[in-house]
Amino acid sequence: MPDAAPAGAGRERLSGPQRALRRLGLVRPIDLALHVPLRYEDWTRVRPLADARDGDEALIEGEVLACEVLLRPRRQLVATLAVVGGGRCTLRFFTFYPSHQRALAVGARVRAHGELRGGWAGWTLVHPRLLSPDAPLPAGLTPVYPTTAGLPQPYLRTAVARALQQADLSETVPPEALADLPGAGGEPWTLQAALAFLHHPDPRAPRTALDDRTHPAWQRLKAEELLAQQLAQVRARRERDALRAPVLRAADDGLPWRLQSALPFALTGAQQRVVAEIAADLARPTPMHRLLQGDVGSGKTVVAALAAAVAVDAGWQCALMAPTEILAEQHFGKMVQWLEPLLAPLGRGVAWLTGSQPRAQRQAMLSRIAAGEAALVVGTHAVIQEQVTFERLGLAVIDEQHRFGVAQRLALRHKAGAAAAGMEPHLLMMSATPIPRTLAMSVYADLDVSTLDELPPGRSPIVTKVLAEHRRPEVMERIRQQVAQGRQVYWVCPLIEESEALDLRAATATHAELAAALQGVTGADGRPVQVGLLHSRLPPAEKKAIMAAFAAGALAVLVSTTVIEVGVDVPNASLMVIEHAERFGLSQLHQLRGRVGRGAVASVCLLLYSPGESGRVSESARERLRAMVETQDGFEIARRDLAIRGPGEFLGARQSGAPLLRFADLQTDEPLIEWARRWAPRLWQRHPGQAQRHLDRWLGGKLDYLKA
Structure with a gap:
């Protein structure tokens, strides 16, 4: 009888199906028991053709009247069945074996299961499943499981059936928690009864439910x-609370106070609240694990600078890691502008670290970091490379945290340094993609969340319009008007060269088109306008020069791929054109839109879409474009984005190596999430043994991702 191989079994002793089970992570009996069907087939009764309809799933039985191999229009096996109860049905196979021909010999009696096609012109089953007419019909619906190559359904069904007998399905949820289940009504189902039913439902069960x-x-x-999931989050938080971290407390007139006094703007009420939350965390001897979320332009960078100032004033170092060099450089420029004048008298400064640095410059930076002279280190993934050694890292800040994987975040936390005496640095993660409430309650429940829900004054409103590709000439004319008034324009393209698979206009072609269209146009200063081109394949120095030219106003139009999605701040840019907007994700569109509206002039975001050969865009693309027109609220955008994409795509790299929810739905199961949030801490407190068994049953060893 098939069985999942034990975890330690050598590969050479495993059969093909056993190796396939391991690829699916089906190692323990409980793994197979929780591997529930994708759908069901009804083999419980033989169906007469008289009450069948086109598209029905049916099991029919009959005698083979004819069977032959046809060579045109393509090679196929065709059999004609005289069906019990009257009527005939054609069985058609485009892929077949001698076993099919033997089973369909003229005069043989056979059962066939599949989707009926046709009707008045004659019924057909294409590639039906052939069954023995002598086998007893099953009492329940037949499960169809998620599978992989080399793992046939019959083998999987047998393995699951055996696992249901072997797995420990004893209750780990206390009766008082089950009685509190939303919508439980009556006697709650046991886990054993629920799984038995889901693997083999009664045919009378409501299929819709x-x-x-x-x-x-x-x-x-x-x-x-x-x-x-909630038990894992509670345990992760408790484990972190058992770790030690440096107590970071700034003097009343220390660096944070001096920085805030020197800023050319006042903090918003939301920024002041969040700075206080972070300062309270840093003053505790346990590691901060806080997510700072805020819409595009809400002022997260200055909050990070003030948090860094607390760490530095307390005598520790801070590291700020960003996913792209452009974003890291944007942060570096702000940190140098704000903090360098305050650090220089102390003999300390801000260091810059990326993979593209010249060797000599990089070595100098590494020496300053190791010696503690670099109070703040800003960079990309280069910050977590092995040769980077901190003297005493007290605070790690990760921007756009969803772009980093678990291993990368853990690597930064392990950089505390010899002087840290085994302490963990505090961790502040930042995201311009707000987290919908259901995600905050579930996947991010182990984090403390701070929210910047107030935009700084002076931000202009952004009008968003959706235009079809055929209105491109109107867009060109609008650009001419904008640049003639001295304004600047972004034009974002999804690709940087022509692709046969995706018929998209390339950034290079668009750059040439715009340069030609604006030839002879002069800006407000009377000089001819210039068009720049920015994409990821350019050398870092060239990218830096182009961005500097655009920020300084030397370029009127910047044609770019999505490298400008985050971190670029040019207040004079008032028009954003996004080409093939139907190809972008909703949060990405919102991020790109946030590059304009940073000055006092009203700004516009134009979403150009191409209907394609069908003359239409997909329903999900229409939903994304509609959302962009209807709201600028990043939290509402995030809610709609989650509804469109689902949590798997929305979460990105936070879940790298970790199990996503397989069964629950964050959109529809909020009452169950609330129930789990209420009961998880109570279980750890009142029934720790059961809580641990429950966690082991569901997650096994897949808990490391919560440490990051």
Whole structure:
């Protein structure tokens, strides 16, 4: 009988299906028991053709009247069946083997299961499943499981059936928690009963409730999964609370106070609140694990600078890591402008670290970091490379944290340095993609979340319009008007060269087109306008020069790929054109839109879309474009983005190497999330043994991702 191989079994002793089980992570009996079907087939009764409709799934039985191999229009095996109860049905196979021909010999009796096509012109089953007419019909629906190459459904069904007998399905959720389940009504389902039902449902069960996962058995399974996730979050938080971190407290008239006094603007109320939350965390002897979320332009960078000032004033170092060199350089420029004048009298400064640095400059930076002379280190992934040694790292700040994987965040936290005496640095993660409430309650429940929900004064409103590609000449004319008034324009393209697979206008072609269209146009200063081109394949020095020229106003138009999505701040840019906007994700569109509206002049974002050969864009693309027109609220954008994409894509790299929710739905199962949030801490407190068994059952060893 097939069985999942033990975890330590050598590869040479495993059969093909056993190796396939391991690829799917189906190692323990409980893994197979929780591997629930994708859908079901009804083999419980033989269906007469008289009550069938086109598209119905049906099991028919009959006698083979004819069977032959046809060579035109393509090679195929065709059999004609005289069906029990009247009527005939054609069985058609485009891929077949001698076993098919033997089973369909003239005069043989056979059962066939599949989707019926046709009707008045004659019924057909294409590639039906052939079954023995003598085998007893199953009592329940037949499960169809998620599978992979080399793992046939019959083998998987047998393995799951055996696992259901072997797995420990004893209750780990206390009766008082089950009684509190939302919508439980009556006696709650046991886990064993729920799994038995989901693997082999009664054919009379409502198929709609099975398919949309609203059946009580599904609700029990989703509740178990969400509880496991919340238990993991509570445990991760407790484990971090047991770690030591440096107590970072600034003097009343110290660096944070001097920095805030020197800033050319006043902090918003939201910024002041968040700075106070972070300062309170840094003053504790346990590691801060805080997510700072705020919409585009809400002022996260200055909050990070003030947090760094607290660490530096307390005698420690701070590292700020960003996913792209352009964003890292933007941060570096701000930090040098704000902090360098205050650090220089102390003999300390701000260091810059990227992979593209010249060797000599990089070595000099590494020496300053190791000696502690670099109070703040700003850079890309280069900050976490092995040769980077901090003297005493007290605070790590990660911008656009969803772009970094778990291993990268852990690597930065392990850079505390010899002087840190085994202490963990505090961790502040920043994101311009606000987290919807259901995600904050579930996947990010282990974090403390600070929210900048107020934009600084002086930000101009952005009008968003959607235009079809055929209106491109109007867009060109608008650009001419803008640059003639001395304004600046972004034009964003999704690719940098022609692609046969995606028929998109290239950034290089658009750059040439705009340069030609603006030839002879002069700006407000009377000089001819210039058009720049920025993309990821340019050398770092050239990228830096182009961005500097655009920021200084020397370039009127910047044609770019999405490298300018985050971190670019040019207040004079008042028009954003996004080409093939239907190809971009919603949060990406919102980030790009946030590059304009940074000055006092009203700004416009034009979303150019191409309907394609069908004359239409997809429904999800229409939803994204509609959302962009209807709202500028980053939190509403995030909510809609989650609804369109689902949590898997939305979360990005935070979940690298970690299990996403397989059964629960963050959009529809909020009451179950609330239930799990309430009961997880109580379980650890009142029933720690059961809580641990529940966690082991659902997550096994997949808990490391919560450490980052």
